Amino acid sequence: MKILTNCKEVSELLSQAQDRPLGLGEKFGLNLHLMMCNGCRNFGKQLDFIRAAMKRYLERGVSGR
Ligand SMILES: [Zn+2]
Incomplete structure (x- = not known):
């Protein structure tokens, strides 16, 4: 198995x-690396945040007013 060490x-x-x-x-x-690496953890959080915001936006768009 490959251990990710490369950001x-x-x-x-x-x-x-x-x-x-x-x-x-x-x-x-991935999780192993995220435990050790602050930079990637923040990057992951940003992605989660963007995805959640996008999902909210799309759901609102579909369900409408
Ligand atoms: Zn990293």
């Missing part, structure tokens, strides 16, 4: 996680 790979994986389910090994490596 670039981690940020790519975080972006991909928005579009596809991650494998067990990928999730594990």
